Amino acid sequence: MYGLLKKVFFSMDAESAHLWALRGARLATPWRSLWQGFFQVEDPRLVQDIAGMHFRGPVGLAAGADKNAEAVAFWFGVGFGFVEVGAITAQSSAGNPKPRAFRLPQDQALINRMGLNNHGAVATSERLRALSKRALGPVGANLAKTHDPSILGDDAIDDFAQSFRLVAPHVDYIALNVSCPNTTEGKTFEDPTSFAQLLEAIFQEKTTLGLNVPIFVKLSPPVDPEDVDPSGELGEIVDLGCRLGVDGWIASNTASDRSGLQSPEKQIQLIGRGGLSGRPLAQRSTALVRYLYRRCDGKLPIIGVGGIFDAESAYEKVLAGASLLQMYTGLVYEGPGVVKRIHRGLLRLLERDGYGHLREAVGKKAD
């Protein structure tokens, strides 16, 4: 069924295909009672309560696919157990010049340098407010700093805090995106000092607002899966996060480097800079999941994301330490039916390995 649609989508450039897919999703949403039954996998072995949230399935939609929270109910309809909208920034932004999203079919990958295009925290928080009473399942918001290189230092922290104030009251969790590879100013919060300042400011806001919303932090993938933390900075960040009270980690964002690609060198060069996602990221994000699980003694939940295309690639992340999963590129290549296939496949793999519940498999191959 997706074969035909995929041909149509892949005949367009990647961003136009995405916009058409979102339009289709919005159109299909009012009719979802007619079709959503086909996508649902209800099984108690996949149900989890994590950080105060109730997840009916472990596979969620990754940030970037629905930046402005325009089709949230649709994603739950196609079987996702949770949805992360965003990245949302304090000020709306048109993002980088087009073209800015590219497919690498030979690698089953995407490269994007969208540059945090989004409607901004005011507009999206209004949309989220309208949603929040419908109890579809956990909805998270991915927050990033407004894409403007002149917003730095204390202003950058204020910018993040402003988004938090507007959005946090209307979502089930917040993901602090300190790892977007597509901004002119670079990753301004992935060094320990500024990371600590950001976390302190966000926790302060949380206390002031009297909110109980869990805070997850989304990190960059390692360049080398064999050596996840060559400089030691990641370890510092993780220890800081644990000490300051982060509720969980998301591993990982897209990669800035191009290691491990099969696509022709010329094609890769023509595309230029941007974050790489999809199959080539799988091993590297799994290595980060494993590292985080070990470093935090399995005490903090990890959302594993990067190159999940099927139950096997999802299960690898569970064994490495992820209790929840997310995907984006796999959805582009495999279509919405992939969510059900992964949930079903996970049940088959759990049975094969003698686990009575997903949580029993989490971190079983973290060593």
Ligand SMILES: Cc1cc2nc3c(=O)[nH]c(=O)nc-3n(C[C@H](O)[C@H](O)[C@H](O)COP(=O)(O)O)c2cc1C
């Ligand atoms: C077009 C595109 C836009 C993205 N935008 C965001 C974003 O705004 N915030 C974020 O944290 N991650 C963003 N991501 C990264 C994804 O959430 C995910 O971490 C990454 O793509 C790896 O997962 P995947 O291999 O399943 O795609 C984006 C990815 C793509 C392909």
